[in-house]
Amino acid sequence: MIARRWPIALGLVLSLSALMLGLRSGVDPIDGWLHAARWTARAGFPLFILTYAASSLGRLWHSPLTRALWRDRRWWGLGFAGSHTVHLYALATYNSMAGKALTAQTLIGGGGAYVLLYLMALTSNDAAMRKLGRNWKRLHTLGIHWLWFVFTFSYLGRVIQGREMPFAVLALAVSLGALGLRIAVWVRGRKGA
Ligand code: HEM
Secondary structure, three states: OOHHHHHEEEEHHHHHHHHHHHHHHHHOHHHHHHHHHHHHHHHHHHHHHHHHHHHHHHHHHHOOHHHHHHOOOOHHHHHHHHHHHHHHHHHHHHHHHHOOOOHHHHEEEHHHHHHHHHHHHHHHOOOHHHHOOOOHHHHHHHHHHHHHHHHHHHHHHHHHHHHOHHHHHHHHHHHHHHHHHHHHHHHHHHHOO
16 A cells, blocks of 8 residues: 555656756745746646546556556546645745735635545545545535646646747646546536436
């Protein structure tokens, strides 16, 4: 069981490396923390997408790799939670250094995403699953789609503004592709039902 927890270490290594790289690439400390916020979001994105698409990939393609990803999706999710905590640290430091006030949109969208992320992390265990019953599924379905929404609309905004290209286009395509996989599984499930 311990051996399966390596995605948590991976999430922390990726996000802390992104934080260091971001800080080094800034022209001044405030710019460094802005880069750190940007790069830590990027470091967490692959872990998020693997968690989001794990069960769809496992259902649509049968291979040892997709089976392992599906089985261990809890650890991939916790790896993302760890890495996105580093994003939270970077963005909070940037906001306080730059004296930026949060807009209502960021507070509701981003703040809500963090509340759901930590509720999901706290309930990512068998005891909580048993205790919450059907509400466990409701919480995790809402949370994972809220996070998907924030990622997708962040990248959509960048594509529209022509910022952070071509990475923003790639990330948007991957996000929409992952949603497509979930829809394909859902449609197949309904046809089979
Ligand atoms: C209150 C909450 C949040 C605040 C204040 C915040 C703030 C920031 C800041 C300052 C940046 C760097 C902006 C730039 O590149 O110019 C950033 C980037 C980003 N954040 Fe957050 N963030 C929050 C929550 C989240 C959440 C919950 C997600 C995802 C679920 C997320 C995803 C992203 C993405 C995708 C980027 C762009 C990375 C890129 O350019 O590749 N953020 N955020």
